[in-house]
Amino acid sequence: MAKEAANGENHSTTKPPPNPSPLRSAKFFQANMRILVTGGAGFIGSHLVDKLMENEKNEVIVVDNYFTGSKDNLRQWIGHPRFELIRHDVTEPLLIEVDQIYHLACPASPIFYKYNPVKTIKTNVIGTLNMLGLAKRVGARILLTSTSEVYGDPLVHPQDESYWGNVNPIGVRSCYDEGKRVAETLMFDYHRQHGIEIRIARIFNTYGPRMNIDDGRVVSNFIAQAIRDEPLTVQSPGTQTRSFCYVSDMVDGLIRLMQGNNTGPINIGNPGIVIPNCHRDDHNDVNTDLGFSHAGEFTMVELAENVKELINPKVEIISVENTPDDPRQRKPDITKAKELLGWEPKIKLREGLPLMEKDFRKRLGIHRTN
Numbered sequence: 001m002a003k004e005a006a007n008g009e010n011h012s013t014t015k016p017p018p019n020p021s022p023l024r025s026a027k028f029f030q031a032n033m034r035i036l037v038t039g040g041a042g043f044i045g046s047h048l049v050d051k052l053m054e055n056e057k058n059e060v061i062v063v064d065n066y067f068t069g070s071k072d073n074l075r076q077w078i079g080h081p082r083f084e085l086i087r088h089d090v091t092e093p094l095l096i097e098v099d100q101i102y103h104l105a106c107p108a109s110p111i112f113y114k115y116n117p118v119k120t121i122k123t124n125v126i127g128t129l130n131m132l133g134l135a136k137r138v139g140a141r142i143l144l145t146s147t148s149e150v151y152g153d154p155l156v157h158p159q160d161e162s163y164w165g166n167v168n169p170i171g172v173r174s175c176y177d178e179g180k181r182v183a184e185t186l187m188f189d190y191h192r193q194h195g196i197e198i199r200i201a202r203i204f205n206t207y208g209p210r211m212n213i214d215d216g217r218v219v220s221n222f223i224a225q226a227i228r229d230e231p232l233t234v235q236s237p238g239t240q241t242r243s244f245c246y247v248s249d250m251v252d253g254l255i256r257l258m259q260g261n262n263t264g265p266i267n268i269g270n271p272g273i274v275i276p277n278c279h280r281d282d283h284n285d286v287n288t289d290l291g292f293s294h295a296g297e298f299t300m301v302e303l304a305e306n307v308k309e310l311i312n313p314k315v316e317i318i319s320v321e322n323t324p325d326d327p328r329q330r331k332p333d334i335t336k337a338k339e340l341l342g343w344e345p346k347i348k349l350r351e352g353l354p355l356m357e358k359d360f361r362k363r364l365g366i367h368r369t370n
């Protein structure tokens, strides 16, 4: 019971929610839902903006400091009457009028979040505090993009939302992992204390077009390396696993979560099709011959082999040193997302990789020759 409450299943508020902005029911506004997307110039944020802009009732405001994002990701919307772009750092307060807040601002690739760890934790803690303050002032609903990294190097597999995680509080990844854990705590404290309408998504590894080419995350690294005829760098031991979600599925899940009635936290990720007797309970016993037919959880060696097969059969796969505290296994249990949001991913890795290859080739100016 105590554990349930702490996981947000059984939340009670001490205050009624603040009145939502009158814009939500305004009759004479061309757009009657004003939506803020922090980090909207980044990878997931810009795809989310594309989807939100499809609805003519939405007015979208992006706030970004361009640390890892780019105006280029939003170029089709710049100048649009329902779109506004603000250069702003979320560690500073923001005073605007909005009805919904998708709070994504935070560097997400380990290379970038470890680059300035103090800034990363400030972004997660002070940035989230500022966005909650904004939500409280204007009565907006706020969604936080948390992460599967709150489970750390998980001892439970696959991970469901009731698992409290196994996180190193003082390691080089802690600025991000612990930062997101505090961000989740702040969300629930504002919810309980001030009645703020909150939503928490725990996102699992997401990939797709518009990732930074030199982002440093594994799918973008392998695709860029394969296109450039460079060896695919598998960080040792190569048996560590991840489950990869295509970005359009992710955006669909985030919007459903925002629009639904459940606070979360809810895992959003792609565990693949569950095949009986295909568990990876013991990460030392990984079968690298399972190919694409298994349950959607890939070792990094398998991922490299599949990128090689699909994009550049001549490329070499090499083993390189890993970084500390790399989680050894990761796969979402998405039962809650299925039941509460009616959501499940549609795009398999084999379908998503070529879509990303196409985007990377265009940006790199390297055409396929075979």
Ligand SMILES: NC(=O)c1ccc[n+]([C@@H]2O[C@H](COP(=O)([O-])OP(=O)(O)OC[C@H]3O[C@@H](n4cnc5c(N)ncnc54)[C@H](O)[C@@H]3O)[C@@H](O)[C@H]2O)c1
Pocket (backbone or CB within 6 Å): 038, 039, 040, 041, 042, 043, 044, 045, 063, 064, 065, 066, 067, 068, 069, 070, 088, 089, 090, 091, 103, 104, 105, 106, 107, 108, 109, 123, 127, 145, 146, 147, 148, 202, 203, 204, 205, 206, 207
């Ligand atoms: N992509 C994934 O696999 C994944 C997995 C789990 C969680 N997430 C979360 O989703 C969100 C988006 O991730 P992404 O993959 O699109 O990363 P991204 O790096 O492409 O986007 C992050 C955006 O936030 C902006 N930003 C960073 N710090 C900021 C600050 N202080 N003020 C204002 N803007 C700031 C960046 O410039 C960038 O545009 C992040 O919160 C991340 O933690 C992503």
Ligand SMILES: O=C(O)[C@H]1O[C@H](OP(=O)(O)OP(=O)(O)OC[C@H]2O[C@@H](n3ccc(=O)[nH]c3=O)[C@H](O)[C@@H]2O)[C@H](O)[C@@H](O)[C@@H]1O
Pocket (backbone or CB within 6 Å): 107, 108, 109, 110, 147, 148, 149, 203, 204, 205, 206, 216, 217, 218, 219, 221, 222, 233, 234, 235, 236, 240, 241, 242, 300, 322, 323, 326, 327
């Ligand atoms: O989904 C999540 O919750 C988190 O996933 C990622 O963190 P991580 O899984 O470490 O992502 P990558 O940097 O892409 O690494 C995945 C695996 O690939 C390996 N890797 C990475 C890069 C590379 O060139 N080669 C390689 O083998 C890493 O060692 C790791 O085991 C994201 O970077 C986080 O933003 C996100 O919150």
